[in-house]
Amino acid sequence: MFSSTLVKAVALLLAATSAGARRACYDQTELLYCYNGEWDTPQEVDPADVTYIASYLRAYGRETRSGRLLNMKMDDAADCGEWSLYARGTALAVAKKVNMTYDSSVLFEDVANTIDGGTGAIRRSGIHRCGADGGSLGVVVNATHPTYALPSYVATGAKPAGIVIKIVANL
Structure with a gap:
């Protein structure tokens, strides 16, 4: 009887941790990662193209008064x-x-800043630091932006987190 209970418990644990029930993607970190390591494939992207993408996404996000959102639901x-x-x-x-x-749910403005480090004179963070190699970085959120405090945003239950932006080769 004990062994059948143990088998059921192990089966439930395995089912809950299967790929279909994944809760977090451990193969992808939210820290800046450039594709230039020993086992990586540099993407050979033109930094000017990366800058253009960030500018485009920033402009797209600014087309609405409160800022356009990138929404990624679990389902x-x-x-x-x-x-x-x-x-x-x-x-x-x-x-x-x-x-x-x-x-x-994050602002496209924050996505753009994650790519190019922002529009200020000093751009410390951003995937642009990876240069032609490309890379990835968790969205750097401006938590003080008023959109994140709007009742309509709060009512969604979404968080301004959990998204990584990647710059890869356009093949």
Whole structure:
């Protein structure tokens, strides 16, 4: 009797941790990662194309008063889904849902800043630092942006987290 209970418990544990029930994507970190390591494939993207993509996404996001949102729901991006955002020349921007425990929603402005480090004079962060190699980075959110405090945003239950932006070769 004890062994059958143990077998059932192990079976439930295995079922809950199967790929279909994945809660987080552990193969993708939200830290800056450039595709230039020993086992990586440099993407050979033109930095000018990357800059253009960021500018385009920023302009797209600013087309509405409160800012346009990139929404990735758990059900729509199952199994750590990736969505193409925009391509230009040699480069493609991709959004990957990396936390399947909540719906994610971020401003396209924040996506653009994640790519190019922002529009200020000092651009410290951003995938642009990877140069032609391309790379990935969790969306750097401006948590003080008023959109994230709007009742309509809060009512969605989404969090401004759980999305990684990748710059890869546009093949």
